[in-house]
Amino acid sequence: MAETRDHLFLQCSVSIQVWSQLLQRLGQSGASLHYWQDLMQWLISLPHSLSRTLVRLSVQALIPIVWRERNSRIHNGTSQPASVLFKLLDRQIRNTLLARLPHRRCQGLLTLWFQHE
Incomplete structure (x- = not known):
């Protein structure tokens, strides 16, 4: 199989498993991210219940x-x-979150990270 960005980061079995764990941790286990476009669209249209900072930090x-x-x-x-x-x-x-605790934007994110553990 040819290596593509979609395959490497979203479709190979290892990536699928890690993404599944990450999405579960973020409370988004129903999200379906098979293509890079899906990921970008998901990042743009995150539900208001999710912290954009925490999600973007996780993906990065x-x-x-x-x-x-x-x-x-x-x-x-x-x-x-x-x-x-x-x-x-x-x-x-x-x-990362512990190092950024003093930053207003990051306060409460550690709690959110553990919310769906």
Whole structure:
């Protein structure tokens, strides 16, 4: 199968599993993101019940994690399960939110992150 942006970040089995965990954590387990266009549209039209900051932070953290996993598989022949990748994502979100606690825009986001744990 040809590697495309859609396949790598949204359609491969590992990406699907990590996205599923992320969407569940955000309380959006019913969201369907199969194509980059779907992701962009979802980001533009987020429900008001969701924090745009938390969602965008999560997506911005997830993309490089998937990219590094892809490179590790191709160049090093090593791989990690989706559960480990989600733990990396979770740790990165927690660290980022803890570092930004004093910022008004980030107050309450840590609570939201744990809301659907």
